[in-house]
Amino acid sequence: MSRATGRAGPLPEASELLVVVGGGGVGKTTLAAAIAQGLARDGEEALVMTFDPSLRLKDVLGLAEGGEEEARVASVGRGTLWASLLDARRVFDRIVDTYAPDGDAAERIRANPYYRHLAGRLAGILEYMAVERLWEAAGDRRWSRIVLDTPPAQQVLDFLDAPRRIVEFLDSGALKMARMRWFDEAGRLAPARRLGGVGRKLEAYLDRVVGLDLLRDMLEFFHAFAPLLEGFRERALAVEALLRSERVGFLLVAPAGAHRVGGTMHFARALTDRGLRLAGVVVNRVHPETPEPGARAPAGEVLMHWLAGVDAAGLAALEGLLPAGLWRAALPLEARPPTDLEALARLSRRLGGAWRRGRS
Amino acid sequence: MTESLELAAALRQETARAPDLLVVNALFPPPARPIGGPVPLWLARRRMQEEQLARLDAAWEGPRLELELLPLLPAEGLARELADRLDRALAAETGA
Numbered sequence: 001m002s003r004a005t006g007r008a009g010p011l012p013e014a015s016e017l018l019v020v021v022g023g024g025g026v027g028k029t030t031l032a033a034a035i036a037q038g039l040a041r042d043g044e045e046a047l048v049m050t051f052d053p054s055l056r057l058k059d060v061l062g063l064a065e066g067g068e069e070e071a072r073v074a075s076v077g078r079g080t081l082w083a084s085l086l087d088a089r090r091v092f093d094r095i096v097d098t099y100a101p102d103g104d105a106a107e108r109i110r111a112n113p114y115y116r117h118l119a120g121r122l123a124g125i126l127e128y129m130a131v132e133r134l135w136e137a138a139g140d141r142r143w144s145r146i147v148l149d150t151p152p153a154q155q156v157l158d159f160l161d162a163p164r165r166i167v168e169f170l171d172s173g174a175l176k177m178a179r180m181r182w183f184d185e186a187g188r189l190a191p192a193r194r195l196g197g198v199g200r201k202l203e204a205y206l207d208r209v210v211g212l213d214l215l216r217d218m219l220e221f222f223h224a225f226a227p228l229l230e231g232f233r234e235r236a237l238a239v240e241a242l243l244r245s246e247r248v249g250f251l252l253v254a255p256a257g258a259h260r261v262g263g264t265m266h267f268a269r270a271l272t273d274r275g276l277r278l279a280g281v282v283v284n285r286v287h288p289e290t291p292e293p294g295a296r297a298p299a300g301e302v303l304m305h306w307l308a309g310v311d312a313a314g315l316a317a318l319e320g321l322l323p324a325g326l327w328r329a330a331l332p333l334e335a336r337p338p339t340d341l342e343a344l345a346r347l348s349r350r351l352g353g354a355w356r357r358g359r360s
Numbered sequence: 361m362t363e364s365l366e367l368a369a370a371l372r373q374e375t376a377r378a379p380d381l382l383v384v385n386a387l388f389p390p391p392a393r394p395i396g397g398p399v400p401l402w403l404a405r406r407r408m409q410e411e412q413l414a415r416l417d418a419a420w421e422g423p424r425l426e427l428e429l430l431p432l433l434p435a436e437g438l439a440r441e442l443a444d445r446l447d448r449a450l451a452a453e454t455g456a
Contacts, residue, residue: 055362259433288401299389300402306431335404 017138018279019148019243021271022253023263027284029053030338030347031253031331032149033061033083037341038348039145041077047137049084050149051130058085060340074341081341082143088129095132099231108224114217115225127151127159128166128236135239138247160274163240167233249279254318256286256311256330265321280327282351283318286311288332361412365419382420383446384413386429425449 020032029050036048047070053063061083062071069090073081093110100106109115130150137146150159195202242248250271254264264281271278287307315330322328331350338344364382372378388406395403416424427445432438 259435298391298393298395298402300391300406301400303388303429303431304400304402310433333401333405335399335401336408 016144017134017146017148017242017248019150019248019250020253021150021250022267023255026253026255027337028253029057029149030344031251031282031284031351032147033057034338034344034347034351035251036083036145036147037076037081037344038351039147040074040079040081041345041348043078044145045080045082045143046145046147047082047084047143048147048149049086049133049137051086051151053085053149056337056339060338060344076341076345079144084133084137086130086133091129091133091136095232096228099228101227105224105227109221109228112217112221112224114221128162130159131162131239132235135235135242138242157270160243160271160276163236163243166236167240171233244275244277246277248277250276251279252281254281254283256283256314256333257307258310258313258317261314261317261321264318268322278326280329281318281322282328283311283315283330285333286315286330361415365416368420378422380423382416382422382424384416384424384426385442387426389428423453425453 018032018035020028020035022028029052032050033048033053036046039046048061050057050061050063053061058064061073063083063085065085065087069087070082070084073083075081096109096115097106100109130148134146134148137143252264252268252271254260254267264283268278268281287304287310289308289312290301290305293301293305318328329351331347338347368379368382387409388402390406391403399407413426425446427442427449430438430441430445432441
């Protein structure tokens with residue numbers, strides 16, 4: 001791996017969708033934006049899709065909560081840089097509008113209180129909506145390249161497993177039970193009514209413990225949602241196949257430091273164990289080598305020298321562990337993170353260019 | 361910094377209580393005397409951290425401690441050293 005000189009070899013031949021993964025705070029979002037910037041400079045219509053960019057990067061990319069779904073950031077060289085901020089609720093609403101049998105059915109789902117809760121907050125929904133969003137974007141011919149920034153480590157594994165989990169859920173007995181008719185026309189729990197006095201006690205107990213209104217909203221939601229379920233299943237299977245296809249490459253962004261090597265290798269294996277194609281590894285924010293500090297050197301200088309040694313040991317260890325031939329690069333720690341497009345462009349040039357293969 | 365402040369706000373909203381203490385960890389040490397010539401990388405990072413601390417001054421009124429980045433790996437007793445420093449900083453803060 002090239003040392004922290006700011007130079008790396010050219011990025012590997014790559015696929016049209018690049019998924020940037022890594023732990024929290026390693027600089028994934030910035031690198032994803034820099035790579036998309038480089039792609040645009042090389043003449044691509046490049047879209048960077050992000051989950052949760054910093055305020056600083058939102059400013060650089062011109063993204064705003066509730067703003068346009070895809071913002072045209074700038075013409076860069078011969079191409080254009082686009083950016084998109086994931087809004088799980090908006091994606092879910094659009095799926096409902098697109099796939100519900102008619103407008104009334106869509107309205108019934110969207111008005112359901114359980115849906116309103118589910119669409120924004122339920123664990124796993126954000127990850128699955130990101131997958132749906134990737135699927136939408138991958139089918140949109142406006143972009144010749146897509147760079148997807150992802151949530152931190154464990155969440156990104158959830159993201160990658162989301163299609164399979166949704167299929168398992170849709171095939172599960174729990175969902176079949178949820179779609180049974182549990183409430184009568186009067187809104188009473190139907191099985192409890194058949195049990196007389198015991199049933200009334202049971203109903204009161206359930207109301208106290210889980211809240212029958214919540215249960216009713218949930219079950220009504222699954223009834224109204226039933227016509228969309230098969231479509232979800234089909235798309236989830238298609239997305240799963242897409243993620244494992246040659247069209248998609250995964251770029252792992254890793255922290256520097258000898259003590260972080262184990263985590264990096266664990267993550268790399270988690271990707272390949274899932275049948276995903278690891279396209280490269282970037283070790284980010286490597287402390288540059290410094291001369292041996294003198295006896296009266298400031299504490300900061302001594303610390304920086306120590307950090308450079310730890311990072312050099314980490315790079316050497318990774319070099320011995322990563323598969324031969326896998327593209328890899330080390331980027332130096334900068335005095336400041338990029339605050340404008342020109343700084344993103346410099347970072348992109350350091351990465352050595354863009355993904356070059358044409359979109360099929 | 362933004363994430364920490366958002367987390368503190370979320371705690372307030374979800375649990376109706378604020379964090380008892382905010383610890384800012386892994387700061388580069390401030391220079392003991394003026395540094396001449398080009399700004400070294402460690403000092404540039406320290407200055408950036410100071411900008412974030414100034415943001416914190418404006419956004420967080422609760423108790424706060426600052427700990428420096430230590431030249432120790434987790435396997436070299438980092439947790440113990442941090443615990444000692446945290447104890448000392450807390451004692452200084454509370455006057456104990």
